[in-house]
Amino acid sequence: MAKRPTIGKDPFDLRLWAGPLDAVIPDLRRPSQEQPLTPAEEVEALKVRLAAQEAEIQALRAELARLKGGPPEPASGSRTPEPRWVTLRKLGKI
DSSP states (O other), X not given: OOOOTTTTOOGGGOOOSOOGGGGTSOOXXXXXXXXXXXXHHHHHHHHHHHHHHHHHHHHHHHHHHHHXXXXXXXXXXXXXXXXXXXXXXXXXXX
């Protein structure tokens, strides 16, 4: 019986090409080339991420209020309108 070069080797262990998933899922067998962040850089990255998430939450709340048919949330820093009875009282009609 002739010896074949594949005996004892798993052909599925070979990586012959890079697939589209390599861009999404890194190869865990390779060490990472990225340098770890310093604590100050990590805090800055977290602050940026938090600000982006807060903006997204506000947009989702406004969308939810619009879909429910309720009044939209007031923008930060804007005044809420007075009720009609307050305006009438100021005018002396009540």
